[in-house]
Amino acid sequence: MLTSLPWRWQTDRMLICSNLTSLRVDISFPTIEVTEGQRILISGASGSGKSTLLNLMAGLDTNYNGQVQLLDLDWNALTAAQRQQLRADHIGIIFQSLNLIPYLDLIDNVELPARFSAIRRKAADRSATELLDRLGLPARIHRRKPDQLSLGQRQRVAAARALYGAPKLILADEPTSALDSHNAQRFIDLLTESMNLDNQSLVMVTHDLSLATGFDRHIHLDVGHA
Amino acid sequence: MLNALWQSARYRASSLIWVVLSLALALGLVMLVERLRDGVRDGFSQSVANIDLVVGAPAGDVQLLLHSVFQLGAPTQSIPLARLEQALTQPSVEWWVPIALGDNYRGHAVVATQANYFExxxxxxxxxxxxxxxxxxxxxxxxxATKLDYSLGQSMRVAHGQAQALGDQHDQLTFELVGILKPTGGPIDNAVLIDIADFQTLHIDPLRPTPPAAANAALVGVTAPFALFQLQRQLTAEPDLTATLPGVALSRLWSVFGGAERALELLSLALLVCAGLTLLAQTMSQVERRTREMALYHAMGAPLRYSLGLPIVESASIGLVSWAVAWCLLQVASTLISEWLQQSQGILLPQTGVTEFEGALLVCSVVAPVLLSVLPHWLAWRRSQLNSLERL
Incomplete structure (x- = not known):
């Protein structure tokens, strides 16, 4: 089992993508650097490679040329098991569609990341209950199963799960696509509020530019970007 | 992981219950058939367990054994008791009892012997x-005794001959019931045992001279195993006698039943294949859901042993629980039918804990689901690795 990864992070640089080309879909990306606590919005039309970029950043897709480094570690330099551990320890992902485990209640769903990472287990200062509360989910529903919740509520549970154990980097793939504009803005507000507490960085992919306020940087990907 | 398994099982309990139940029924039936076969086999071999040699008039091995021990088939010629006594009075014979057959009490064979039979x-x-x-x-x-509902002291009139109806008055003797044997699962459960002297009395024909006392066979115990073959050779060499080893005759008999046995085996095998298919169907129906789940776990950084372990341990658990349910059902079924089985079929079901066969079945119940679920889930895991975010 892999327990210790080389700990070489001296800067506040969380993630850097440079000279990055996806070999799978043949798209090149601009250099992107994410520092601690920074929020970056990535937009672009469909086919511009938004999700591909997020996959590369998360180390889920290692079929690339160039560098993608999380905490100065390049995904391609790691073994599959090391990648799993690095992702479990430092990245929280909020998915486009609702991805809660249907048979686990809200608390169990939120605490899921701690099963795969001792670091996040230790760093879980904020309990699942507190995170759910903060995201506006009252305690009386914490033991319910996800299918008893509304879409907006479920997406907030998914956000609480990504935040649990204070991972350094939150990646969000169109997290508001299932929500109406009012709820989408409210979701982003709650998410960023909670992230302020632990100074987490956020990279969010969206096509909804109205959400851009409150982000430190906005990167627009053109189709066929070179 | 155990908590996740338990939650997952509870979440789809309504469908899982039927899977487990159908697997348990198949496994339980296979166990029951096997126990029945054991019971039948034990009944037969128990009947000859203490007999070293069967001595009778020259006839086939199987015929002699079937008639003298199982009261089945054509009778062999009778031999005067005096002749048997003369032939069997020798140091290698530890004991012997005569068996005379041919009479009948309400359809139950009358076995005439001597008191040392019971010893x-x-x-x-x-x-x-x-x-x-x-x-x-x-x-x-x-x-x-159970069928006739007789208790000690009951008086019984035994008739001469095989006819089920009572014979003529002068052919009857009145007996008193003094003992009831415990069930053995063998043919003796079905017999009426009288003294061979009374058997002679039954057969006295007032119009003819009384023949010498005779028996159809003698069941023999030897003093030492090595004396057995010599004794057998020696007795068979006599022109009016033959001696057979019951174990050998019985195995010949089993070879006759072999076809039926194999049919049962095939049936059991078919049941197990059905159980396997049920399991496969259940696994395949879950793979799509599992693929999404695995993709999610993968994106969350779960190691392979977790993503893949969850469904595999789940399959193994289903097998384990099914086996346990099957075994409990078997216990209930055995208790319910053992009385009837013994009464109507003369089969004693072995009432044991877990038999060797059931132990082997337990191993299969855990290993087979694991083997059946490894490949589809491994393929699912590989799919879940590609384009994780797009899939989710």
Whole structure:
């Protein structure tokens, strides 16, 4: 089992993508650097490679040329098991569609990341209950199963799960696509509020530019970007 | 992981219950068939367990054994008791009992023998009473006693001949029931045992001269195993006698039943294949859901042993639980039918813990689901690795 990864992070640089080309879909990306606590919005039309970029950043897709480094570690330099551990320890992902485990209640769903990472287990200062509360989910529903919740509520549970154990980097793939504009803005507000507490960085992919306020940087990907 | 398994099982309990139930039924039936086969086999081999040699008039091995021990088939010629006595009075013979057959009480074979029969050939002993000691007493096998609902002291009129109806008055003797044997699962459960002297009396024909006392066979115990073959050779060499080893004759008999046995085996195998298919169907129906789940776990950084372990341990658990349910069902079924089985079929179901066969079945119940689920889930895991975010 892999327990210790080389700990070489001296800067506040969380993630850097440079000279990055996806070999799978043949798209090149601009250099992107994410520092601690920074929020970056990535937009672009469909086919511009938004999700591909997020996959590369998360180390889920290692079929690339160039560098993608999380905490100065390049995904391609790691073994599959090391990648799993690095992702479990430092990245929280909020998915486009609702991805809660249907048979686990809200608390169990939120605490899921701690099963795969001792670091996040230790760093879980904020309990699942507190995170759910903060995201506006009252305690009386914490033991319910996800299918008893509304879409907006479920997406907030998914956000609480990504935040649990204070991972350094939150990646969000169109997290508001299932929500109406009012709820989408409210979701982003709650998410960023909670992230302020632990100074987490956020990279969010969206096509909804109205959400851009409150982000430190906005990167627009053109189709066929070179 | 156990918590996740338990939550997952509870979440789809309504469908899982039927999967487990159908697997348990198949496994339970296979176990029951196997126990029945054991019971039948044990019944037969128990019947000859204490007999070293069967001695009778020249006839086929199987015929002699079937008739003298199982009261089946054509009778062999009778031999004067004096002749048997002469042939069997030698140092290598530890004991012998004569067996005379041919009579019948309400459809149950009358076995005429001597009191020392009970000493050597009924290891289970008596459930009530004791062996006959004097003329006019008789002993019943367990099934006969239950079927006729007789208790000790009952008087019974035994007729000469095979006819089920009572014979003529002068051919009858009145007996007193003095002992009832415990069930053995063997043919003796079905027999009426009388003293061979009374058997002679039954057969006296007032119009003819009384023939010398005779028996159809003698069941023999030897002093030492090595004396057995020599004794057998020696007795068979006599022109009017033959001696057969019951174990050998029995295995010949089994070879006759072999076809039926194999049919049962095939049936069991078919049941197990059905169980396997049920399991496969259940696994395949879950793979799509599992693929999404695995993709999610993968994106969350779960190691392979977790993503893949979850469904595999789940399959193994289903097998384990099914086996346990099957075994419990078997216990219930055995308790319910053992009485009936013994009464109507004369089969004693072995009432044991987990038999060797059931132990092997347990291993299969855990290993087979693991093997059946490894490949589809591994493929699912590989799919879940590609384009994780797009899939989710």
């Amino acid at each position: 050597h050939l009924t290891p289970n002993g008596f459930s009530q009473g004791q062996a006959f000691e004097k003329s006019g007493q008789l002993v019943l096998g367990a099934r006969v």
